[in-house]
Amino acid sequence: MQNTHQDINAILKSARQAVQQGQFASAIDTINNALPGTHEDAASSNEPKQDTHVSEQANDLQQDTHLNVKAKVELLYLRAVALRLSQHFTQAIEDTHTILSLRPDHGRAFQEQAYSYKALNQHRQAASAFYQATRFNPALLASWQQLLAIYQQQNNARAESLAQQHISFLTSLPKPVLGAYDLMYDGQLAAADSVCRRYLQQHNHDAEAMVLLAEIGMKLKAYHEAEFLLESCVALHPEHERAAVSYQGLLARLGKYPQAKTFAEKRLQNQPDNFTLQVAYANALVGVGELAQAIDIYRSLLESNNDRPAVWLSLGHAYKAEGDRKAAIECYETAAQLMPEFGDAYWSLANTKTYPFSDAMLETMAEQAARDDVGLEDTIHLCFALGKAYEDRQDYPAAFEHYHRGNTLKRATIDFDIARTEAAMAAQQEACQKDLFARKAGCDDPAPIFVVGLPRAGSTLLEQILASHSQVDGTMELHDILTIASRLSGQQTPYPFNLASLTDDQCRRLGELYIEQTQAYRQGAPFFIDKMPNNFIHIGLIKRILPNAKIIDARREPFACCFSGYKQLFGDGQEFSYSLSDIGRYYRAYENLMDHWHTVLPGEVLTVQHESVLDDLEGQVKRMLDFCGLPFEAECLSFHETKRVIKTPSSEQVRQPINRSGTKQWLPFTEYLTTLFTALDQFPESSR
Structure with a gap:
């Protein structure tokens, strides 16, 4: 029709x-x-x-x-x-x-x-x-x-x-402004944006309208514009608390923890006893890896009032990043005891990947998930936690029922169209042809090692292996390339088609900007890792501004990778993962785009298959080190002994020796995964 x-x-x-x-x-x-x-x-x-x-x-x-x-x-x-x-x-x-x-x-x-x-x-x-x-x-x-x-x-x-x-x-x-807020919360983002911009044209620099327009921008993923608006707003209206809170939150959301830390310190000078600000400061400290000070702040806040489930949760996250699994679990359990409907507390326990839920806790979780007066976010977290708990008990029908409910609820709250994502990846292929990379421009610093791929594909394992090398700093999932891409998206010629029009000087300055912004996450080694999986979409941009950067594609067998992503409730982004059809189509688009990068950038991207790492750890480690121009070090084989801050869902897994426990976790769910197999256009041998 x-x-x-x-x-x-x-x-x-x-x-x-x-x-x-x-x-x-x-x-x-x-x-x-x-x-x-x-x-x-x-x-x-x-x-x-x-x-x-x-x-x-x-x-x-x-x-x-x-x-x-x-x-x-x-x-x-x-x-x-x-x-x-x-x-x-x-x-x-x-x-x-x-x-x-x-x-x-x-x-x-x-x-x-x-x-x-x-x-x-x-x-x-x-x-x-x-x-x-x-x-x-x-x-x-x-x-x-x-x-x-x-x-x-x-x-x-x-x-x-x-x-x-x-x-x-x-x-x-x-x-x-009130009408624009209503439109925004109702999901009518374009209309809200239009109303707010018209008002700002007549009332230039109105604080409430600037904050609102930034919030709309965040929902539209126009992060660069949102950051500029809030940065301008706090400069123009230093006493406007809502603008300051929004800016603080956006810096954290973008992974700009050094800036978030500095901004919180400045605010604390005038509001030293502000509880919310102290929590934001501690969160920023966790972001930059200053865990001991963050833990002290959380502990201090809890000493004055023990009944703060959200603070217990944050304290647990800090302990988990530090590698203290026992202390993290105690914090998560305390949060759940204080607030039985607190879904994130149960999900955080499940997200340790090894926590055994007791019968009593499982019953409590099921009761809370069935209540109609429990908040939506709590219900979603509870569903994912229940899925993991039932899977551990090998009750696969109950596990999938809860995974499916959690994903369905989450999918219904986001405005995601897989066709738009597929079109964006196709645009990268159209815009980034061989002639774009005919001569090297950009910043010639060889320090960055990008680990890209799909989430749950083994990128954290590769990062931990490389970060065990004496010449390599591990960092975290850095947002800087995504931010630069967002910045380029606001120009007259749309990104990525404007990559061809960037001058050598512009490429160099963007590369230097990236190096400058990521400096705060490094500890002094000659090389450092940027493990943002989604950067695979922006390999063309990376090679334009950082031609000597190394790029490693963490690849995992599609059934295992997709189903593992489907079971994971991500903190932010990865909207494609909440539908079996979407995640299957996303995997295929990812494979097609990676094939393109190999064609136009021959030898510039190393694909490392997760299953090959499990089968031949030493061989694959040497292969990665050779690609990065690094000498072999035995410490990379004992990666699980390396002490560093890790904040991804795989943090506990990479602190254990290599194992194959996750390779076939999808098999017991085969009967429920027809939609995934169809989207992938691949089927298990037994179903052919």
Whole structure:
């Protein structure tokens, strides 16, 4: 069907007009014809029906099996509004449940649900739904006002004060800014961006609008612009706390921990007792590897108040990075005991990869995951933790059920289209041909060793092996290449096509910028590792600005790699990993792009197969060292004895001698992985 998008817009416009004019039955009829499953009783009315043209469009849409989730959600939301306003409350609630099954973070659906519960005098359910509405869309002023009344009736002074603070903040915002916040939380990022920019054109350097535009930019992954906005905002408005908090958080998110540490130190001079700021400072210290000082801060905060689950979690992460598994586990267990629904505490235990969950803890986790009043993020974390716990017990049906639920919930909260990613990788192939690299430009520093590939492909193991060499510093997953790519994306000729127009001087300066920014993570060795897996997409950029850099591709057998990624709840990014189809297509696109790099950059990328490392550790170690121009050192074979900060999910695994325990973990799940095999266009031998 060719004009689906236009038809959806026409139907939505017709339904909105009908709602605005009080013609609720007409709106419901319009939407019923566009969606399978109608509310015919609610639609019966003497009000006029929609025109024939819109009706024909709706019939076309109903036959279109590819009606996208966003369109379904918009149609269902409008129908829920019309049903509630026509006093069909139970049916309106049914629609909100359907919306939330598709978009579990849809704040306005919770608000609609709450109004209908309130009309039915189901006050407990209404209060819970209003609360969820504000969690997912903090700009919903009406929900905050409803909560304020509820808290006043309950004499809940603390909650009442919090609600009043939010109401005061929202009512203080200019209407366009408040509207843009609402649009952003509702997932309408382009519209929010447009409204905010128009307001800033009329009110230059308005602090709230700058903070909001930066937040929208972060959601759109325009990190360079977001950083510039917040850096400018804190310079122009040094007393604006929300701008400072946002900037601090963005620096951490971008992995710019040295800058985050310096900024926190500066803020602490004026606010030495600010709890949130002390936590942010400790987090930055962990980021730069100053673990002892970070642990002291966390401990100090807990001494003044032991009931802080999130601080216990952060302390556990610091101990884990340090290699103190026992202390980390004790912290995670304490966090879970203090807050039984705290999903991240259980996931952190599962993410040690070796923690045995007791029967009692497994029962607690299952109870919490089944509750409908537990937060979405907690539920997602619980599902992944339960998946790991059941897998360890060899209860594979239960394990996959929870992995699937966790991934489905997570996938529904992100705006990801695998086709866009495939197109971005295809653009790299189109833009980066052999002639682009005909002569070496850029910074000639040979220090960087990039380890790239897919997550869960063995890159941390390769990093640990190389970092055991006396001439190589291990660092972490550095964001600097991604930041430079983002910076280039904002130019008139889009990235990566503008790589060809970069002058030698521009390439040199970008390479020097990278070397300068990564200096803070080094300890003085001649070479250092940048282990950001996603950098495989940007090998063309790397070779333009750092022509002497070494690039190692950590490759793993596709079934094992993809399923391991599917089981992993990542802290940020890796959106492709939450669907078996997406992750299979991503792996194929990655293979195609790596084949391209080998063609246009012959001999410049070394592929290291994970299974080969397991079979012949010494041979593969010598091969990597030869590629990097490094002499053999036996310490690289005893990599598990190397003491260094490691913050990836594989931290505990690379502190053990080489083993093959993870090579066939997908096999017991074979019956559930048909979607993955189809996306990969590869099938296990037994299923052929």
